[in-house]
Structures are given as structure tokens and as C-alpha cells.
């Protein structure tokens with residue numbers, strides 16, 4: 113809801129923009145261009161919108177990154193600009209601040225240790241192959257619904273070691289998360305996720321196995337066991353954190369390939385480039401933005417932000433800022449990126465714990481998709497559509513092949 117009256121006294125008039133993160137202008141056609149419409153050469157590095165309760169948005173790459181890494185003056189408690197969402201979700205470790213955050217994060221990180229990610233690769237490969245083999249003869253698909261939304265669900269079920277027959281139930285939840293149709297409130301969505309997870313959490317706490325939840329919940333927190341409430345909030349965080357983000361990323365990678373048949377050909381010819389290609393595509397197509405609430409007054413770009421203000425940090429405006437990356441919109445597989453330099457997976461204390469898993473999923477997708485499919489192109493008769501929000505994504509990606 114837009115209202116100029118929502119502008120607090122400390123917001124200079126020349127910083128005000130008319131911008132709703134859920135509906136940036138033209139987002140249906142192009143998420144990236146929609147966000148870049150906010151950036152002007154020599155324009156402000158931080159702006160204020162009165163949409164969604166009123167919040168700041170960092171628009172210059174270096175400011176996005178520096179504030180993202182500042183976990184002293186900025187807190188993660190608020191979770192998102194959606195008013196009230198943080199109080200509903202209470203994610204662990206995502207919404208915790210230091211020092212409370214550390215022991216929980218350590219426990220979750222141990223659960224995602226790289227040996228477990230490596231061990232998962234054959235299963236991810238198998239799922240990707242089955243999905244692709246089910247598509248090949250059709251000659252066309254909507255990549256979002258037919259592939260991108262299904263892969264991370266399978267992976268999540270495998271991670272927590274539950275039967276694949278749970279898929280329809282989790283799928284329904286996942287679609288509400290990635291493409292909410294307004295039929296559920298966020299409280300109902302949280303409760304549905306909790307109801308789904310509850311029996312597994314109870315079982316893993318009583319009798320730990322070797323699955324992800326068991327591994328994390330067996331790690332003591334400051335020498336004590338996890339409480340039920342903490343376990344629920346952590347498992348909820350993993351479920352919500354690992355589905356729509358991967359859907360969005362795999363969708364963008366497939367979109368890039370469909371638009372650039374020469375890159376399909378190059379990676380088929382040189383599969384050794386695939387890991388670097390995965391890193392570069394993840395840099396080029398970031399769609400996660402985070403929100404922080406200020407715990408103290410902070411001066412940014414010549415403006416005094418007040419304690420309690422919310423600031424929105426869009427990864428897209430860091431990764432696609434020419435001051436942060438040379439020719440940022442060009443995909444170059446030889447960039448030799450340091451994956452922690454870009455902010456697709458975040459930066460600082462909360463950097464994604466699933467980053468290794470997500471990267472492996474993208475690599476496996478590239479390898480299997482290019483290895484099994486003929487040249488894939490966009491369907492000329494049906495448009496690609498995208499959405500904005502805290503995780504932007506393709507909502508439809510119609511593809512064709514011969």
C-alpha cells in the first residue's frame with residue numbers, strides 16, 4: 113500500500129521512490145530489468161519507499177554488500193519487509209543475531225558438511241535423470257512446473273530421509289511458497305509446514321538416524337539439547353530456505369541456456385567448464401533479497417537511518433553493479449569467481465548454509481540436462497513470466513526442443 117504519509121521525518125524527500133518489491137515495474141517480463149530501473153548513474157545509493165510499511169532499499173552494490181555483512185548495527189530479526197512475517201516464522205538460525213546465532217549455525221553447518229553433500233550427488237543425479245527422461249519425448253514443457261519445482265522437493269525428502277510418497281503433500285506446500293495463490297495466510301502456511309514436519313522431528317529427536325535433521329539435532333547447543341520449539345523453528349527454516357530458492361536458481365539457469373544455444377553447445381563440448389559455469393550463472397542470476405532492521409542509528413550514503421528502520425538488500429543490485437563486477441550482465445565462464453565475492457548466497461554471518469548443496473544441484477542439473485537433452489529453446493508461442501518478492505523467479509518457462 114502506497115502512502116506518502118508513511119514517510120518518517122528523517123527521510124529526505126529526494127530519496128523517495130515509488131517502488132514495491134513485490135511488484136517492481138515490468139517484473140513479469142524481466143525481474144532483473146525491473147530492479148535495475150531503480151538505479152541511476154550518479155543516483156542515490158540508498159532510497160526510501162513507503163510501500164509495504166515503509167523501508168529503505170540499498171541500490172549501490174558496495175552498499176548492499178557492506179550492510180549485508182554488518183551484523184553489529186543491523187539485525188536479522190525482522191526477516192522480511194512483509195509486515196509481521198518475522199514474528200510468524202521465527203526461523204533458526206536465519207533470524208537470530210550474534211551471539212545467540214553462533215551455536216545454532218554451527219550445528220546446522222555440521223549437518224551440511226561437504227562430505228554429506230558429496231554423498232548426496234548420486235541421488236541428485238538420479239532424480240535429475242528421471243525427471244529429464246520423463247520429459248524428453250514430449251518436445252516441450254513448462255520448465256518451472258515440470259522440473260524446477262520438483263527437483264528440490266525430492267532432494268529435501270531425501271535429505272530428511274522420508275518416503276517419496278510424501279511428495280504431493282510437500283509439493284502443495286512448496287507451490288504455496290513459490291507461487292502463493294492467496295488461499296493460505298502465512299500463519300496457515302507455517303502451520304501446514306509444522307504439521308508436516310512434526311512427526312519427523314519427534315522421531316529424529318527420540319531416535320536419531322543419519323539424516324539431516326538427526327545430524328543437526330544431535331549437535332548440542334552450548335552443551336544442552338535442542339528444545340522442541342527450537343527444533344521446529346530450525347526445521348521450518350530448512351524447509352522454507354531450501355525450496356523456492358533452488359526452484360528460482362535452476363529456473364534462471366535453464367532460461368539462460370534456452371536463450372543462449374551457443375552456451376549449450378560450449379558446455380556440451382567442454383563439460384569440464386560446468387563447475388565454473390555454475391558459479392558464474394549463480395552470480396549472474398541472483399534473485400534473493402534480504403531485509404534487516406537497524407539496531408542503532410547508522411549513516412549511509414549521506415543519510416541518517418534510524419534505529420528500528422528496515423533496509424532491503426537486493427543481491428541483484430550488487431551482482432549486476434558494474435562497479436562490483438566487470439561487464440556484470442555478460443556471462444563469462446572464465447571469470448574465476450570467488451563464490452563468496454558475490455551475494456547470491458549472502459555474505460557474512462548468515463551466508464547460506466545450503467550453498468554447497470545448491471551449487472551441487474546446479475552442477476548436476478547442467479551436466480544431466482545438457483548431457484541428455486537436445487538443443488532446447490524458448491517456446492515462441494508462450495511467454496516467459498517472472499515474479500518479484502523476497503525470492504524472485506520465473507513463474508513460467510515454456511521450452512521446446514526437436
Ligand code: HEM
Nearest residue numbers: 205206353354357358361400402457458462464465466470
Ligand atoms: C540457489 C539456492 C539458494 C539460494 C540462492 C540461497 C540464498 C540464501 C541467502 C542469500 C542466505 C542469506 C540470508 C541472510 O543473510 O539473511 C541464505 C541463508 C540460508 N539458507 Fe540458503 N539459499 C539457497 C539454497 C538453500 C538450501 C538448499 C538450503 C537448505 C536446504 C538453504 C538454507 C539456508 C539457511 C538455513 C540459511 C540461514 C543461515 C544462517 O542464518 O546462518 N538454502 N540462503
